[in-house]
Amino acid sequence: MLQKMSDVPFGIDGLEATGKLSKADYEQVFEPLVSEAHRENRRLRVLFELGPDFEGFTAGGAWEDAKMGLRYFRLFDACAVVTDLAWIRETTRLAHFMMPCPVRVFGNQEREQAVAWLGSVPDGSAVSVRLLGDCGVMLVELKEALRAHDFDALALTADAWIEAQGKLHGLVIQCREFPGWENLRSVLRHVRFVRDHHRKIERVALAADSKLASLAPHIAEHFIQAEVKSFGYDEVDAAISWARGPAEQSAASRSASSEKRA
Numbered sequence: 001m002l003q004k005m006s007d008v009p010f011g012i013d014g015l016e017a018t019g020k021l022s023k024a025d026y027e028q029v030f031e032p033l034v035s036e037a038h039r040e041n042r043r044l045r046v047l048f049e050l051g052p053d054f055e056g057f058t059a060g061g062a063w064e065d066a067k068m069g070l071r072y073f074r075l076f077d078a079c080a081v082v083t084d085l086a087w088i089r090e091t092t093r094l095a096h097f098m099m100p101c102p103v104r105v106f107g108n109q110e111r112e113q114a115v116a117w118l119g120s121v122p123d124g125s126a127v128s129v130r131l132l133g134d135c136g137v138m139l140v141e142l143k144e145a146l147r148a149h150d151f152d153a154l155a156l157t158a159d160a161w162i163e164a165q166g167k168l169h170g171l172v173i174q175c176r177e178f179p180g181w182e183n184l185r186s187v188l189r190h191v192r193f194v195r196d197h198h199r200k201i202e203r204v205a206l207a208a209d210s211k212l213a214s215l216a217p218h219i220a221e222h223f224i225q226a227e228v229k230s231f232g233y234d235e236v237d238a239a240i241s242w243a244r245g246p247a248e249q250s251a252a253s254r255s256a257s258s259e260k261r262a
Helices: 023-039 059-075 086-098 108-120 148-165 184-197 215-222 236-243 246-261
Strands: 002-005 013-021 044-057 076-083 103-106 127-132 137-142 168-175 201-208 227-232
Touching: 002 023, 013 023, 023 044, 023 059, 044 108, 059 148, 076 086, 076 108, 086 103, 103 108, 127 148, 137 148, 137 236, 148 168, 148 184, 168 236, 201 236, 227 236
Parallel strands: 013 044, 044 076, 076 103, 137 168, 168 201, 201 227
Antiparallel strands: 002 013, 127 137
């Protein structure tokens, strides 16, 4: 059985597992939690508590656990596992380096420390991501040194649109100064994002101060299937208009003309 806990601070989601976890537990508790976070464009900090009566997973629950993890873990800022069960503690320690977010294990008597740790994890994102659904353009504003999970957020937004529409018409990157990367893992995740998406984005616009205009050719080297163009930092509207493409621009013009005639 899986249930939400109410005695956790604001900004932290608590889940308690008892007995055996089934597919229904994930569908009724975990999936609504992450779906809501996705809709609200917020990230998750999860306190996952497994008491002495936790028995593991049913066959369907084990599959659902793996599937949900692969699909939604990139929404997580951090996860604290609270348990005295040796097999859970050891499994988590072995697997934590594969997770896209920080994961720490605490004993049952260290629950307060687990909550405090979750609250201390740096919040916010180094990027602001908006999908302009009326024109199929993703607008990305860079603010701080890029972290691995920032590219997960980009991928989550881009993949949902690409799955439904086939391609993104455009990607607009806006920044005054390129902030760099937090660490090597962030660089590797950046490379993977480009590898997975460079054939699915038609145009890439860089809206930046003039001293960053020299980045455009380097972007073009990676997004080899995309047109790339530079704009000034304050010319983001023009960048979006160009990134949406001539077909979309014509459709928008026809719609505006029809409205005027009406």
